Amino acid sequence: MSTSHSAPQNTRLGIWLMIATTVVFAAQDGISRHLAENYSVMMVVMIRFWFFALFVVALAARAPGGIAAASRSSYPLVQMARGLILVAEICVMVVAFVQLGLIEAHAVFTCYPLLVAALSGPVLGEKVGWRRWTAILVGFAGVLIILQPGISVFSPWALVPLLAAFMFALYGLLTRYVARKDSAAVSFFWTGAVGAVAMTPFGLWTWEWMALADWGWMATLCCTAVLGHWLLIRAFAVAEASAIQPFAYLQLVFAAGIGLTVFGETLRTNVAIGAGIxxxxxxxxxxxxxxxEKAATRQA
Structure with missing residues (x-):
């Protein structure tokens, strides 16, 4: 993501913003698990995206050109696909939180940057060298250590966060693809609008009234979703993505902490070793x- 001259590079601030992002997203995952244990996943995600859509529409209305400018995309079909993939990925991942817990779901999901690297060739036409292919294979060996196929009783639910990781990697690659011509504001608008429209029929079909306390948690979930995305955008605005992206892995640490302390989950040895790999x-x-990227910049 390019940075304007009005926002000078500040890697230290970018790192702290990324860490704050991971804390907010981990809290969001914990709230999602709590709500999805008691209510329909589709309804919870629908309400979250209703709030998200209202937020992006309000942002677009205040921006130069208004909603017309925010919705004007050079890749409308790809933007639509991005929104559909993201909302489906969120539903799948929340199911994983309920069935596996935060620790094991996140341990498997952390392979998504490896999937981004592996898919960047066929999707974006980028060259992936032998060193990165080796790292990708090593990373998936770590995933196998987490899943333990053939060693213990293998749960098909363990494949759910792997599916979510694949979908999130594809979403990330399509986001990079549309960024060639569409601004971040346009992508943000399409993400919220498409997600809300796509989830509404499914969410309304499974609608049920929440307890008053859970409406409070739902409101908190909506706020954390918006705050997390705002922090992430700010992080990428003030620092290079490659410098701060490794700190995104801290979400696994914070989510594991919530899983251990709030939900009484256990951290199995194979999960810790595999996640580390x-x-x-x-x-x-x-x-x-x-x-x-540095080599390409020097050549330019």
Whole structure:
């Protein structure tokens, strides 16, 4: 993401903003798990996206050109696909939180940067060297350690966060694709609008009234969703993505803390080892990407 001259680079601030983002997103995941244990996942996600859509529409209305400018995309079909993939990924991941818990769901989901690297060739036409391919394979060995196929009783639910990681990686790659011509504001608008429209029929079909306390949690979930995205946008506005992206892995640490203390989950040894391998492989691929970007900048 390019940075304007009015927003000078500040890597230290970018790192702290990314850390704050991971704290907010981890809290959001904990609230999502609580609500989805008692209510329909589709209804919870629908209400969250209603609030998100209102937020992006309000932002667009205040911006130069208004809603017409925010909705004007060079890739409307791809933007629509992005929104549909993201909202489906959120539903899938919330199901994983309920069935597996925050720790194991996030441990598997952390492989998504490796999937981004693996898919960047076929989707974006980027070159992936042998070092990054090696890191990708090592990372997926870590995923197998987490899943333990053939060693213990394998749960098909363990594949759910892997599906979510694949969908989120595809969403990220399509976001990079549309960024060639569409601004971040346009992508943000399409994300909220498409998600809200797509979830409304499913959410209304499964509608049920929440307890008063859970409406409070729902309101908090909506606010954390908006705050998390705002912090993330600010982080990428003040620092290079390759410098701050590794700190996104801290979401696994914070989510695990919530899982252990709030939901009484346990951290199995194989999950800790496998997650460590996945994170190390992911950080390596991000580091290689940063070297490639610096080399390309020098050649330019």
């Amino acid at each position: 996945v994170v190390a492989a992911g950080v390596f691929t991000l580091w290689r990407q940063r070297l490639r």
